[in-house]
Amino acid sequence: MKRVILTLIFLIPNISFASGGVQLQHANNDITDKASLQQGAKLFVNYCIGCHTAKYMRYQRIGKDLGLTNEELQDNLMFSAEKVGETLDIAMDKDDAKKWFGVIPPDLSVTARSRGTDWLYTYLLSFYLDPSRPNGVNNLVFKDVGMPHVLWERQGWQKLVDHKLELVNKEDEAKAKQYRQDVRNLVNFLDYVGEPNKAARYDLGWKVILYLAIFFLFAYALKKEYWRDIH
Ligand code: HEC
Known part of the structure; x- marks a missing residue:
């Protein structure tokens, strides 16, 4: 019993380190919710695929699991692919990526498993303005992140006040609420992609x-x- 308690005590600092000492928010996503997965897939192909790949996933498989016909796939998700058998892997040129962001955007096929869904959810909610950074933003759970806040228009900008995030414009509150649902759908899709x-x-x-x-x-x-x- 003593050993179990000791192990738990040693684990606690590790858990908080994993999120840079920030309390993670619960994603509460549901991989059986097909409407949410479809919304998430749409956000992913619109906002993420320009930089990231999910190269272990084929459009065809998404269509089958999410209940979409080939036409629906082609009209809604396949902006950067021609055949349904293709994988989600048009990434930008690696040298360009390095030049622009300092790092190559990683493949996101198994990120939901390596980082966990709560981390992903919190990460996508935790971008804030930071003029000291090259792309003008920083992230509470990923210090000095190289990724720009690509979804800022859907959330509104945030700033850091006393170690807490606040919206720059209070009028963005309704938008930010919808954004949390968007992020939940996106995380849901990445959770599904990690283990279809x-x-x-x-x-x-x-x-x-x-x-x-x-x-x-x-x-x-x-x-x-x-x-x-x-x-
Ligand atoms: C303009 C290019 C760009 C776009 C678009 C983009 N990202 Fe990123 N992303 C990056 C870069 C660069 C990194 C690496 C950051 C680092 O290591 O500092 C990154 C890192 C990440 C990470 C952290 C991965 C890890 O485990 O370290 C996640 C998760 C992520 N992106 C999710 C997304 C999602 C979801 C979208 C779509 C909403 C998206 N990204 C759109 C450039 C981009």
Whole structure:
């Protein structure tokens, strides 16, 4: 018991380091919500794919999982691809990226798994104006980030006041509220991309447990029957 408590105590600073000491907000996303996944996919191809790839994912697979026909895929998501069998991998030239941002934007196929959905959610909500940075913004959970705040028009600008984020214009409050939903949809899509079978796995999981529970009842009854005369 002592050891468990000690391990937990050692883990606490690691958890807070992972987010630069900032309390992460809960993404509360739901990978079974297809409407949310579709919205997220749309945001991703409109705002992220110019710089990032998700090269382990094919449009066709997205269409199948999100319930979209090939025409719907082509009209709504495939601005940078011709065939549904293509992967989401038109990235910018690596040398250009290095010149512009100092780093190459990483592939986002498994970022939801490596960083966690709460981190992603908080990250996309935590850009703020910082004139000392080359692109004018910084991020609370990713100090000195090389990525510009590409979704600023949907959120409104934020500034840092006493280590807390505040909207520069109070009138942007309604917009910022909608933005939190946008980000939830986007994180939901990235969570799905990180493990497209997750929903099916969860669905199968409870069926297996139910099967085992019913099987246990039969096995127990059988055991009682076998041992009845021996006791
Ligand atoms: C203009 C180019 C550009 C666009 C557009 C862009 N990003 Fe980025 N992004 C970057 C760069 C550059 C980095 C690397 C930052 C660093 O390492 O300092 C980055 C890093 C990230 C990271 C951190 C990855 C990690 O694990 O370190 C995430 C998550 C991310 N971007 C998500 C997004 C999402 C979601 C969108 C679309 C809404 C998006 N980005 C659009 C340039 C871009």
